[in-house]
Amino acid sequence: MINADTPSNLMPHPPPADVDRHTETTIHQLLTAHGLLLNRARRDVLHVLLLARHPLDVDGALAAARMNGSHVSRAAVSRFLNLLNRLGVAEVAARRDARRFFRLRRKTQTISLSCVQQNRIIEVQDDAVADAVQRLLHGMGYRLAEGIHFRIEPLSAAAASALGDDA
Known part of the structure; x- marks a missing residue:
């Protein structure tokens, strides 16, 4: 049972219906194999990437996650996108000045x-x-x-x- 003073990032939040469950499970297993958790913030960013039709930069992923009710921070989005890139799950699809636009491979x-x-x-x-x-x-x-x-x-x-x- 969740009480009213539970932080919203710990509240259960159903993922969007269109999320690719196989890819999500594969990424979850990869993170677990590296000793990392798929916490709420990472799950929110992952759902944004799974649903994105175009590559997203940190600000685009942050805005999309927040539109879905997430309270993820910009730093958490940046760290997770870079982590997915290092693990080979995501790639930099485009660059514009210093901004990098990520998508899942x-x-x-x-x-x-x-x-x-x-x-x-x-x-x-x-x-x-x-x-x-x-x-x-x-x-x-x-x-x-x-x-x-x-x-x-x-x-x-x-x-x-x-x-x-x-x-």
Whole structure:
């Protein structure tokens, strides 16, 4: 029984119905294997990542967790995202200045296109392009560490119409 003066971060909070239970269980087992707990704050951030349609930075994950009623701190979000990254569960999908945008690792490599002018991240899943980048890196003695990220900008109207004329 929970009394009224129980801190809200200890109160039972049902996870969103759309959360991928298999991934959540796998991450929970991985944390346990490393001697870490999936406490309330971490669970709230994990649910945000599981439901996210786009990569999130610390502030985006914090805002989403708080919209779901969490009282997690910014520092806890940052530490957990970095932990998931170190454990290989999450990756840095994009960077904008000093901000890093995280997402859970996927089986299919995703290409992130970051447009600063439009303040958006576009994600493309194209196995042929991802494989070409992997082959290029392997040929040079490297492997992909954080995903494929391109910084892009919109074409001018003149450049876009010139491309259309060539097609």
